Amino acid sequence: MGAYMKTGIIMLGLVILSYISLYFFGSDTIFVALKDSFKTLKELSFVFAVVFVMMFIIDMFIDDKKIAKYFDTKSGVKAYFIALIGGILSHGSSYAWYPLLQSLREKGIKDSLLVTFLYARSIKLPWLPMMIVYFGTGFTIILMFYIMVGSLLQGFIVKKLYEE
Amino acid sequence: MKDRIKKSLKKAFISLAKITPMILAVIGLVGLFEAYVTPKMLQSLFNGSLIHDELIGIVAGAVSIGQPFLSYIIGGELLKDGVSYYAVTAFILSFVTLGVIQLPLQIEIFGKRFTTIVNVLSLIFSVIVSVATVWTLKVWGLI
Numbered sequence: 001m002g003a004y005m006k007t008g009i010i011m012l013g014l015v016i017l018s019y020i021s022l023y024f025f026g027s028d029t030i031f032v033a034l035k036d037s038f039k040t041l042k043e044l045s046f047v048f049a050v051v052f053v054m055m056f057i058i059d060m061f062i063d064d065k066k067i068a069k070y071f072d073t074k075s076g077v078k079a080y081f082i083a084l085i086g087g088i089l090s091h092g093s094s095y096a097w098y099p100l101l102q103s104l105r106e107k108g109i110k111d112s113l114l115v116t117f118l119y120a121r122s123i124k125l126p127w128l129p130m131m132i133v134y135f136g137t138g139f140t141i142i143l144m145f146y147i148m149v150g151s152l153l154q155g156f157i158v159k160k161l162y163e164e
Numbered sequence: 165m166k167d168r169i170k171k172s173l174k175k176a177f178i179s180l181a182k183i184t185p186m187i188l189a190v191i192g193l194v195g196l197f198e199a200y201v202t203p204k205m206l207q208s209l210f211n212g213s214l215i216h217d218e219l220i221g222i223v224a225g226a227v228s229i230g231q232p233f234l235s236y237i238i239g240g241e242l243l244k245d246g247v248s249y250y251a252v253t254a255f256i257l258s259f260v261t262l263g264v265i266q267l268p269l270q271i272e273i274f275g276k277r278f279t280t281i282v283n284v285l286s287l288i289f290s291v292i293v294s295v296a297t298v299w300t301l302k303v304w305g306l307i
Contacts, residue, residue, distance in 0.1 A: 008185030015192035022196075029199045037195030040237075044191070048180065051233075055176035060168065094266065098273045111278055118282060119289065122260040127233040134240030138306040139297070143253065146293045146300075154285045162281075 047130045054126035055091075062089050080155050083113040084148060087120025094121070112163055116155030123147055183231055190234050194241050203245045210247045214295070217251035222290050225258030227265075235259035249307055253294035261286040 022030045067086040090097065101114055123144055131140045210217045225235065239252040239259075262283060263270075270279040301307045 002182050005182045005185060008183065008187075008189060011189035012185045012192070015189045015196075018196065019192065033195040033199035035195075036198045037192050040191050040194055040241075041188075044187075044237075048187075052176055052180050055179055056172050059175050060172040094263075098269065102273045105274070105278075111281070114278075115282055115285065119261060119286065122232070122257065124232045124260075127236065130233050130236050134236050135243070136306070138304070139249075139301060142300050142306075143256075143293070143297045146296050147257075150289045150293045154289060157285065158281060 043133070044130070047133050050129040051126050054129070058089070058091055058126060062091070079110075079113055080116050080152055083116040083155065084120045084151050087117040087151060088123045088125065088148075090117075090121055091126070097121075110159070110163055112155040112157075112159040115158045116151045119151040119154050120148065183233075186230065186234070190230075190237055194237060198241065198245070201245075206242070206245050206247055210242075210251050212248055214248075214250055217248045218254045218291055218294065221251035221254030221294070222258040222262075222287065225255040225260075225290070226262040226287075228259050229263070229265045230259075232256075232260045249298045249301065250294055253297050254290055257290040257294055258287070261290060 019030060019034065022033075067090055070082060070086065101117070105111065105114065128140060128144075131143075135143075210220055228235070228238075235256045239256045242255070243249070243252050267279065267283070270282070274282075298307070
């Protein structure tokens with residue numbers, strides 16, 4: 001069992017305990033809370049199905065190791081776009097990525113490219129359906145666009161300030 | 165190919181199964197939050213001023229931990245309760261890009277200089293990106 005799952009189980013246990021405690025303290029509002037929770041769960045169940053499919057597709061067709069290797073091979077503006085796309089397509093925990101990125105730095109990859117890559121990782125493709133459900137398609141597209149612009153700008157800022 | 169499909173299906177299933185307890189916990193918390201925290205209470209924390217709301221959103225996101233989708237659920241519920249788009253967008257961005265909890269690990273792996281650059285830029289861009297997003301939404305009449 002992973003650490004994240006353990007934390008989740010402890011968290012869930014604490015939440016269930018809170019519900020039980022509030023029930024025994026005689027709070028009727030607890031039924032409103034329970035109803036709200038089931039409503040949210042019902043609303044999100046379809047999203048989880050879509051997330052599952054997206055996780056499957058991404059794992060099936062995208063190889064993280066190849067991404068890291070690929071943005072090593074390009075230079076100039078092209079390299080920043082590769083780092084950007086790599087960041088968007090990369091998946092898995094940041095903790096898993098850090099040692100790999102550090103080893104790329106040691107091999108000579110520019111910090112500016114890693115900055116672009118790391119900020120682009122804030123776009124989580126499998127979870128976009130959930131963002132659309134909560135915030136709408138317009139919000140999601142605009143936010144993703146600005147994150148991409150922000151990723152590139154950060155890379156250029158680091159390049160100008162530290163690498164030229 | 166069959167094996168690859170099987171492997172990817174299994175991996176997707178395990179990934180989702182691993183986060184299910186946390187998802188259920190957050191949904192349970194959201195229920196409690198909606199029932200016990202009134203919009204009036206939230207408005208006292210987020211007062212509608214751009215700078216104030218941005219700041220609260222960023223700090224809340226930076227000290228929070230968990231998978232990014234949690235910020236979507238929490239942010240979405242905050243929005244339903246009348247919290248401004250500025251605060252919610254800043255919260256989502258800083259939740260995903262800043263991590264106070266991760267700082268020691270980042271420093272250990274990347275060193276102080278690189279970690280500082282990454283986090284300072286992420287902080288600045290949480291403000292820029294959230295303001296730009298909300299302004300664009302307003303200009304286009306989407307909110």
